Amino acid sequence: MSDVLDFSYDALPVRVVFRPGAAVSATPGEVERLGRRRVLVVCGTRGSDTARAVADALGPACVGVHDRARMHVPVEVADVAVQAARAAGADGCVAVGGGSSIGLGKAIALRTGLPLIAVPSTYSGSEMTPVWGLTEHGAKRTGRDPKVLPRSVVYDPELTLSLPVPLSVTSGINALAHAVEALYAPDTSPLVALMAEEGVRAMARALPAVAEDPTSSAARARALYGAWLCGSCLGATTMGLHHKLCHVLGGSFGLPHAETHTVVLPYVLAHNAPTAPDAAAAVARALDAADAPTALWQLAGRLGAPRSLAELGLAEADLAAAAAQTAGSAYANPRPVTADGVLAVLRAAYEGAAPAPDAR
Numbered sequence: 001m002s003d004v005l006d007f008s009y010d011a012l013p014v015r016v017v018f019r020p021g022a023a024v025s026a027t028p029g030e031v032e033r034l035g036r037r038r039v040l041v042v043c044g045t046r047g048s049d050t051a052r053a054v055a056d057a058l059g060p061a062c063v064g065v066h067d068r069a070r071m072h073v074p075v076e077v078a079d080v081a082v083q084a085a086r087a088a089g090a091d092g093c094v095a096v097g098g099g100s101s102i103g104l105g106k107a108i109a110l111r112t113g114l115p116l117i118a119v120p121s122t123y124s125g126s127e128m129t130p131v132w133g134l135t136e137h138g139a140k141r142t143g144r145d146p147k148v149l150p151r152s153v154v155y156d157p158e159l160t161l162s163l164p165v166p167l168s169v170t171s172g173i174n175a176l177a178h179a180v181e182a183l184y185a186p187d188t189s190p191l192v193a194l195m196a197e198e199g200v201r202a203m204a205r206a207l208p209a210v211a212e213d214p215t216s217s218a219a220r221a222r223a224l225y226g227a228w229l230c231g232s233c234l235g236a237t238t239m240g241l242h243h244k245l246c247h248v249l250g251g252s253f254g255l256p257h258a259e260t261h262t263v264v265l266p267y268v269l270a271h272n273a274p275t276a277p278d279a280a281a282a283v284a285r286a287l288d289a290a291d292a293p294t295a296l297w298q299l300a301g302r303l304g305a306p307r308s309l310a311e312l313g314l315a316e317a318d319l320a321a322a323a324a325q326t327a328g329s330a331y332a333n334p335r336p337v338t339a340d341g342v343l344a345v346l347r348a349a350y351e352g353a354a355p356a357p358d359a360r
């Protein structure tokens with residue numbers, strides 16, 4: 001960080017409860033604190049057992065379980081959920097699950113103004129942000145609105161015990177990406193930098209332990225702690241090229257969210273590192289490594305994560321279109337974004353070799 005301190009920082013009004021078993025033991029209390037009596041629980045089909053356990057714990061304060069969440073929140077899925085909330089006369093919403101379920105809860109909050117409580121079951125970090133996303137006509141739109149920021153987040157490491165190792169790894173690296181981009185964001189600040197470095201450290205140490213023993217409550221808790229910090233960084237700052245690129249690849253080319261983040265991150269950091277040396281140094285410190293992009297690439301490989309966009313199903317013929325779309329709109333990034341620069345990053349990520357020094 002530079003010697004001249006010059007920053008602004010908005011503390012976001014989210015209450016966080018972090019405790020094993022909290023999904024069932026703490027969610028009813030959080031609903032009551034907000035004075036809600038008729039909440040709708042939203043989830044995906046795969047997470048509906050946990051969501052039903054939360055709904056049971058809520059008893060008469062729950063007016064239904066809506067289990068239709070889908071990746072990237074298609075607008076028609078959001079429409080149906082908003083109708084379900086209105087038809088049930090809901091006065092609040094509890095989203096149980098990964099970023100897709102929380103995203104659907106945010107879509108309801110955006111359209112209805114209902115307060116949202118998030119009970120995350122992955123490490124995506126969405127629960128700590130006022131960022132919403134909706135996919136329509138093959139393109140993902142995102143925006144910020146204080147209405148969608150969960151009023152309360154219930155972190156229960158036990159919920160993540162069922163998250164398969166491959167999903168745990170990619171979801172965890174998705175969280176790392178938030179911290180990495182927060183370190184070079186135009187609105188970063190000393191507090192964000194502390195959270196980001198500690199978030200990277202905690203997650204990078206936890207993921208190998210989760211992979212080695214997915215039933216370890218201690219490893220799961222460390223990973224969720226990392227997710228909280230990384231998600232807080234995402235909520236506090238403006239993301240750059242990495243997130244834009246992943247949105248394009250997910251929204252317009254149908255690539256899976258967390259896996260795409262996992263593949264792309266080392267190459268974007270390699271691309272941005274010359275213009276963001278302090279950020280790259282902080283990531284390297286947290287990873288206890290000499291070179292941050294290489295260490296991120298090695299971490300993903302060691303944990304068996306996908307390492308190339310080709311593996312994720314992107315067609316080589318789509319690289320130029322993805323690069324043009326990514327470079328076609330303005331957003332903050334430490335290194336000026338050009339179609340050629342993005343194409344070089346995409347080509348390297350498509351091939352999946354170690355991030356080359358000449359990419360920098």
Ligand code: NAD
Pocket residue numbers: 044045046047070071072073097098099100101103121122123124125126127129130131132133159160161162163164167171174234257258
């Ligand atoms: P996800 O919510 O789609 O979950 C991935 C898969 O894991 C799903 O099949 C789900 O059913 C399953 N799953 C979730 N928790 C599980 C558990 N504990 N055990 C077993 N299976 C489980 O994926 P995600 O990576 O959490 O979230 C991705 C979405 O979130 C994307 O749409 C992304 O854009 C969004 N997101 C938004 C923000 C934001 O701030 N708005 C931040 C991060 C991610």
